[in-house]
Every structure is written in C-alpha cells, then in structure tokens.
Amino acid sequence: MSSRRPSGTSWGDGVSAPDEHGIPAARLYDLAPCGLITTTEDGRIQRANSTFQRWSGQSEDELLGTPFGALLNVGDRLFYETRVAPILRLQGEVREVALGILKADGSTMPALLNATLDAGDRGSSPVLVHHALLTVAARHDYERQLLHARRAAEASEARTHALQHATEAFGVCADADGVARALVDSAREAFLATDAAVLLHGGSEARVSAGKLPLAASLVPGCAGGAAPGPESFVAITTRDEDADPLVVAALRSARLESLTVVPLVHDGGTAGVLVCFFARAHDVDDAFIELQRALARQAAQTLARLALQARLEAIALSDPLTGLANRTVLRARIGTSLTPSAPHAPFLALIFVDLDDFKGINDDLGHHAGDAVLKVVAERLRNAVRADDLVCRYGGDEFIIVCPAADADVAAAIAGRVQAEIRRPLDPDDRSPLTVTASIGVCVHRLDGSHPCTPDDLLHRADTAMYRSKQIGKDRITLVYE
C-alpha cells in the first residue's frame, strides 16, 4: 500500500497523529464532509478520502491511478480537460467549478470543485493536485432549470429579434432587389450562414437577385429555373447525407461548405422565389430553424407582393387608363423639373401640343368605342415618333402634349414633323375604306438661359396658342413659336 502514497510529500508518518485538540488528522481527512482527492500533476488519482469513496461508490483501489477526468460525466470531462485542467496548471488553482461526478451505479452526482496545485517542498518533491468536492444536488437541479429556461428565452428572443430586424429592413425597401438583399442579410445574421442568396422567379427564369451562389445554380434545388418549388417544400442537404447527390457534395466541399438549405418565398399560396443558405459547418436543422426560415421567407414574399401592388397603384395614379400615357400630374411635374437646364450645350425645352382635327365627328359618326380605339392608336404612334427622353401625355379628350428636353427649334420641328406624318397614316391599313385623322400641332420652344423666366402654365399656354393658330388657319399643320 505504501506505493500509493508518494514518499517525501507533506503527509509523512505524522499524518495520523492527533492535533492539540486530540483529533487525528487522518480521521479528519477521511471523514471530512467533502470529497478529497489528490492526483499527480497529470491528473491520475493518488489518494481519495472515505467520503468520496462512499459518494462515488468506488473503493480507493478502484480509484487509484484513474485519471480525474474519468470520474466525470462525459460532457464535464470535455470541459475539465480542455478548460479547467489547463487553467489549474497555469494558475495554480481553480474555484467553484460545477461538475458532475459519475457514480458506480451510473448516475451523476453534481458537485462543486476547488482544486489547488501543490508544488511540494521547494520543488524537490513531485507536483500534486488537491481536489475538494462538495455535493450540490438540489442547487444543481435548480440551476439547470434556470439555465434551460434562460436558453429557451434567449432562443425565443433571438427569433423575435431576427423577425423584427427583418421587418424593419423590409419596411424601407423600395424594390424587389432591395427585399432580396434585406432577406440575405437577415438570413446570414439569424442563421450564421456563410453565404446566402435570394433567387426571384420571373416567369420560368430564376435570377440571383441578391447574395451569391457559391455552387452552380444547376446543382441547387429550386435555383435552376423550371417550376418554382412548392410552397410547402424545404430542402436541407449536408455533405454527410448518404443519399445526397455526389456532384452537390463535391461542389459543397470544394467551396469549403458542409450544407445548404432552400426555402421558398411563399405568399397567398404562390412562390415568388427561394432563399438559399450555405453553411461552412452543418447546423442542426430542427423545427425552430425551419420555422424561422419560413417566417423570414414569408415576410419577404409579403413585402414583394406589397411592392408589386404599390407599383401597380402608382402606375394607375400617374397614367391615363385608356392610352397608358402619362397624365396631367406627371406632365406638370416633368415640365417643372425640365425648366432647370440639364444640357448646357442645348439649353432649350420644347412643348408640342397635338389636337386631333374633327375628332368629335368620329365620336358622333362611329361611336365612342371607335373614338377610344382611335385615341389608342394615336397614342401608340406618338410614342413611336418621339425620342427616348421625351414624355408623351394625354392632356384631355383628344389633346396630347409632348415634353421635349434639350430640343431647340430645329429638333422640335423635326419631332413635330414625325408626329404629323405618323398621325396622317391610315388608322387601319387593312381596311378597304381607310379612316384617317389629322392633327393641329403647336410647338413652343423655350430658351433656358434665364432671360425669359416662365412657369409650366406659361409654356402650356404658349403651346396651346400655337396649336390654336394651326387650327384657325386650316388644321393639319404645325405652328412653331420661340423666344
């Protein structure tokens, strides 16, 4: 038995001698109301008191030579070996470490550990480590409950935060690509995704609208075009899946990734696109993970639907429902902004006022339906006759106005000439008795050098007057006025 106790340590022959109160030190050691264990520097048990033997259900013979870490349940063993033991050696002691002692019957006894490094007598004897363990069963259970409750609360808070953050980001998005970017950012933050991408389905095409695909799109489900994934679908692939496509696994590995997930952007039963997340380390894909991905994707899809509706409403508010041309609201705004010179080499603004000749006759003879058809054809021809930057508006009944930025008298006259020629063409070339219309056109050219300040109304009035002059002197002609 002497081999158990290293010679030359501080527990020489006198350990069992009573102290001045008559209490033998050995008795105090053995029966102390805490577990006492001494190990070598590298953790092998040299001695354990009776209290610990009783607690653990193991005899001293069974305990001797065992690594201290082996007394612990596995999770705590990991913690002890990687964190506690290094600190103990470097710092000389550890205090109040919560650990679980594995008992002989397989159950775990929660304990608090204090341990001290004992360098022996001036370094001449072996280094030892003394451990004291106190049982904390009731307290431990309570702490674990608190810990799990706190974790649940934190997870819930994190989910709420992610959704709230996404809602705020979506709220300020101006277009679909902005929504896609906000969703990518939210997903990376909420799921720690190494990469993420949002693909929006336009027709049969799926386009990467934000983020990046580190794999060829053809390898990612829902990203290769074709039918959009169903609203209920959720895909998770990891490199460890035995039934995963080997090409996908190889592509993931070469991109230093371990897994990917795909969730559709669903709103009102329709799929607007997909969110794809890529992970350098495969995460647990549990219900909470899937539900949060779905919730973020749903919010994004709702935002996309709202933006699409908003765009439609705006278009309705700013356009003429019959011809689709801009309405008066847009016209006034455009003239207003065009009055500021933007092309220094051509500081002009021209307005072309187009009024169909004898349109009332068409309405009266052929009916309003035919009249509307004529207006639609004329609108289309006006669009074709102008330059890319010009704006064509329906001003009222059979009146149209074209705003031509940077157009001097020659340019404005050329545009007006094309307009006149386009309107004159037979309305329906296939009709045997072709119907034609003409227009009286007034052009006003304004010089934007500040020498003749004017308002949008001034310009409209001048163009109207010029048009009226064309009407007065025989219709189907162009009158141009300029300053």
Add this chain to the structure above:
Amino acid sequence: MTAPGADARDVTARNNIAVRGPADGRPLIFAHGFGCNQEMWRLVASRFEDAFRVVLFDHVGAGGSDLTAYDPVKYDSLHGYADDVAEILDHLDLTDAVIVGHSASAMIAVLAARLRPGRVGGLVLIGPSPRYINDDGYVGGFEREDIDALLDSLDSNYLGWSQTMAPVIAGNPGRPEVGLELSASFCRTDPVIASQFAKVTFLSDNRHDLASVTVPTLILQCSNDVIAPDAVGEYVHENIPGSSMVRLKASGHCPNLSDPDELTSAIRDFLG
C-alpha cells in the same frame, strides 16, 4: 499573397501575435486549442527560441486577441480560424513554416496548410481529432448528447469562469516564473464566444480534409487522452498520407502543460 481585407497591422493586433527567436530560423507557429490561449505554450515555446523563429498568437475570441474582430459568421467553422492562420503566414512572410497545432488547432493547421501550400513545410498535430462524434463505423469518442452536456457545463460555469479570469496575484510555487508572467488576459474568454468555439470545435467534421495534407506531418498521441483517444489518433495517422505518429508517455490532453520536456523532445526529433 495577402488576402483581401487583411491589413498587416490589423493581423498583428487581431491575433495578438508575438514573434521570438532568430529571424533566419525556421518558422515554428504554435496554435492553441479550445479552452485557453497562447499561454498554453509557455513551457514549450521558449525552448525553441534558440534556433527557431517562434510565432505565438491567440485565435480571435481568445486571450489578447481583438474581440471586436470576432465575426460569428466567419468563426462559425474552423475555416474562419484557418483563414487567419493563412493571413499570419502572409503577414510575416513565412516559408517552410511548421505549424504546431494543439487540439482544435490541429485541424485548423491542416486547413491552413491547404490554403498556403507554398508557406507551410510541416505539421505537428498534438491530440488531433477530425470528428469528436461517433459516426457509422467511426469512433470519435463522443455522442452528440455529450457535446450538448459540455455546452451545459460551459454555461453552468460562467460564474466560475469570471473567477479564473481574475489576474493572478499569488505565484505558482512550483514554477515561480509562471505566476509572475500571468497577465490580466490570462485565459480570459467571453462566454458567448467560448460557447460558439466549443460548438465549432466539437461538432465539426474534418475527416475529408486529412487526405489533402501533403507536407511532412507528425501526430503526437498522449496516453489516457479522453478528448482524443488512441483510435482517433490512429485514424488521423492512417488518413494523412506519409504521416508519422509518436505516442507520448504524457497523460491527458495537454502535454504542453503536463510534460513539456517530453513534448519538446518529440517536436525536436521531428524537426531534425
């Protein structure tokens, strides 16, 4: 070869890099594992300063590293840490460097060697494990529940941690030099970062990366290492082409602390 976004000055501060020994010595980079920081090497690194250019650093999130550089997305896998090691190699312009990686850093060293084949000339892997969790036919030593229990243990010991983070006033009587050099940053850690590093360390699977190692590699397997048992060391040895494996008498997972003499001579023998 400098990676984009890695300003030279940033790398030094970010990873709390210390360089010692002769400038023309062969570079020897000591990479610490989960649980501590470069303090882990204090009894080993100094013994190489006579002939080697010794590089010590802290992973971001540990020790004296720049905690503001901690990006939970980047550091959600060992690749993020490997990228940093690659940047350290670039920043110090090291060639033929030997990375000595302990525990989690053994796999980080494997990944870094693949990123910088022109700079890394050898690997010393102490207690490596490419996968801690048992898997169909593979023995890693742990079940998933064990790792969850570790995370519980980390969280339960937050209070205990703040104790250990306190600067040490009383020296270590056995090694008086230890106590004197300890700083306020001694093994300090942020609980949230530690928890994520634990997940990354113990839930990663780098078995497929072993075959990519092409440099001379030494695997050092301790006795009674409950973190990286013998079977795991043998697996690493079998899967790294041409690697050699030496079994240390040192017991436990941290021979850099428990038997620096034996560890030092094993590394010396490998370096020749």
